[in-house]
Amino acid sequence: MSTTILVVDDEKNIRRSLRMVLDGEGFDVLTAESAEEGLEVAREELPDLVLMDIRLPQMSGIEAMEVLLKERPGLPIIVISGHASVSEAVAAVQKGAVDFFEKPLDRERVLISVRNALKRGALEQELAHLREESDRRYEMIGDSPVMKDLFSKIEKVAPTSGRVLITGESGTGKELIARAIHKLSLRNQKPFIKVNCAAIPAELIESELFGHERGSFTGAHAQRKGFFEQADGGTLFLDEIGDMSLSAQAKVLRALQNGEVSRVGSGKVISVDVRVLAATNKDLEQEVQNGTFREDLFFRLNVVPIQSPRLEARREDIPQLVRSFLEEIGRDFGGTKAIDADALDGLTRRAWPGNVRELRNVVERMNILSGPRITLSDLPDAPTQKAHPGGPDLPATLIDGRPMTLREYRESAERAYILASLEEHGWVIARAAEKLGLERTNLHKKLKSHGIERPE
Numbered sequence: 001m002s003t004t005i006l007v008v009d010d011e012k013n014i015r016r017s018l019r020m021v022l023d024g025e026g027f028d029v030l031t032a033e034s035a036e037e038g039l040e041v042a043r044e045e046l047p048d049l050v051l052m053d054i055r056l057p058q059m060s061g062i063e064a065m066e067v068l069l070k071e072r073p074g075l076p077i078i079v080i081s082g083h084a085s086v087s088e089a090v091a092a093v094q095k096g097a098v099d100f101f102e103k104p105l106d107r108e109r110v111l112i113s114v115r116n117a118l119k120r121g122a123l124e125q126e127l128a129h130l131r132e133e134s135d136r137r138y139e140m141i142g143d144s145p146v147m148k149d150l151f152s153k154i155e156k157v158a159p160t161s162g163r164v165l166i167t168g169e170s171g172t173g174k175e176l177i178a179r180a181i182h183k184l185s186l187r188n189q190k191p192f193i194k195v196n197c198a199a200i201p202a203e204l205i206e207s208e209l210f211g212h213e214r215g216s217f218t219g220a221h222a223q224r225k226g227f228f229e230q231a232d233g234g235t236l237f238l239d240e241i242g243d244m245s246l247s248a249q250a251k252v253l254r255a256l257q258n259g260e261v262s263r264v265g266s267g268k269v270i271s272v273d274v275r276v277l278a279a280t281n282k283d284l285e286q287e288v289q290n291g292t293f294r295e296d297l298f299f300r301l302n303v304v305p306i307q308s309p310r311l312e313a314r315r316e317d318i319p320q321l322v323r324s325f326l327e328e329i330g331r332d333f334g335g336t337k338a339i340d341a342d343a344l345d346g347l348t349r350r351a352w353p354g355n356v357r358e359l360r361n362v363v364e365r366m367n368i369l370s371g372p373r374i375t376l377s378d379l380p381d382a383p384t385q386k387a388h389p390g391g392p393d394l395p396a397t398l399i400d401g402r403p404m405t406l407r408e409y410r411e412s413a414e415r416a417y418i419l420a421s422l423e424e425h426g427w428v429i430a431r432a433a434e435k436l437g438l439e440r441t442n443l444h445k446k447l448k449s450h451g452i453e454r455p456e
């Protein structure tokens with residue numbers, strides 16, 4: 001793809017000489033004689049770079065630049081100034097121009113500046129793209145009452161520097177909550193550092209969190225900044241904090257109390273400004289009772305508790321979640337698949353012990369395995385649940401987030417058993433009926449009452 005550069009200048013000579021220089025370097029050059037014309041051309045041709053004279057007959061080059069930057073943030077613009085307008089050029093750079101050059105133009109100076117500006121423009125575009133992608137990836141979906149409560153809590157706590165302890169089952173979105181708090185905080189231009197406390201071996205956690213000096217232990221070949229220092233000015237997210245060893249807990253406590261850390265192997269104290277968010281799927285109060293979590297650390301972390309709701313407590317969000325996952329997957333697969341209403345309904349009613357993470361996995365799997373549309377028959381079997389730990393597997397026992405009545409349970413178990421027998425016998429009704437100890441006509445009646453149809 002060729003690179004297009006727009007030159008806006010009312011002097012014919014300047015337009016001509018810039019065109020010559022830039023043409024010679026293989027750029028596509030467009031020209032305009034006034035700011036107004038320049039805006040028009042820029043809107044139509046979407047140039048990669050604009051060279052803009054400051055003094056133009058009506059609208060000034062600086063005004064035009066401001067309009068363009070509003071329409072296309074990140075578009076590189078270089079301003080061209082005459083002798084009389086050097087101070088205006090400096091002001092233009094403060095307002096967002098990437099560079100300026102003075103007349104008379106110097107060929108080398110022009111080319112260097114143009115190349116730098118194009119490189120910078122490409123980088124900014126890539127960055128904007130990455131930001132957008134990451135925003136989308138970490139966007140929290142849902143407008144059920146439970147989620148609305150959650151959002152308003154996040155908005156309240158975000159701009160403070162208060163510590164937040166996020167609890168909730170696995171796969172409910174605890175990490176998304178932590179990222180949302182950071183994003184809405186005054187620290188959002190500074191780093192968000194996530195530490196998975198469960199994944200770091202106990203003997204390494206101290207050096208990971210606080211850093212080390214070279215040679216402080218075997219394997220410490222170079223000096224290293226710890227996560228606390230890396231997060232300075234920003235947010236440190238201690239994920240799975242319930243899995244941290246007691247000795248590491250003691251060190252984190254000290255860091256939280258004093259806002260100071262020191263690297264392993266160094267006596268030097270470094271003060272850090274870090275907001276700490278923590279998450280766990282364990283019941284920390286219980287861990288405190290058991291003596292596996294320090295009570296003082298628990299109180300330090302739990303300034304604002306936030307509970308991440310189970311998916312089954314917000315079933316009404318499931319259709320929206322499913323659609324958004326399908327769209328996201330579709331972007332990578334070149335097209336979003338549609339889903340039948342009864343399939344969506346099935347997903348909405350099902351048990352979700354693995355919460356949103358499980359829903360996402362199921363949607364991904366269905367998207368791969370289904371035909372052009374996702375239908376009811378693409379739904380995986382309902383997950384089994386234990387009636388009590390160590391007890392036998394049961395089919396799902398929840399419906400709409402509440403325990404089923406015995407009657408509902410009997411119905412759903414019957415349905416599942418019939419379906420399984422049909423699958424087993426390749427949908428030959430006579431054989432399935434024999435196995436189930438039913439007359440064929442009776443099995444037909446059951447199929448009808450359960451709304452079971454043979455998949456294509």
Ligand SMILES: Nc1ncnc2c1ncn2[C@@H]1O[C@H](COP(=O)(O)OP(=O)(O)OP(=O)(O)O)[C@@H](O)[C@H]1O
Pocket residue numbers: 137138139140141142168169170171172173174175176177280281308321356357360
């Ligand atoms: N409200 C939501 N909207 C969209 N996606 C969500 C939502 N909640 C969770 N997810 C998705 O579900 C998955 C699990 O979320 P996340 O990793 O935040 O869960 P978690 O609570 O930290 O789980 P674990 O305890 O297992 O670490 C991610 O892919 C996340 O993007």
Ligand SMILES: [Mg+2]
Pocket residue numbers: 174175239
């Ligand atoms: Mg997590």
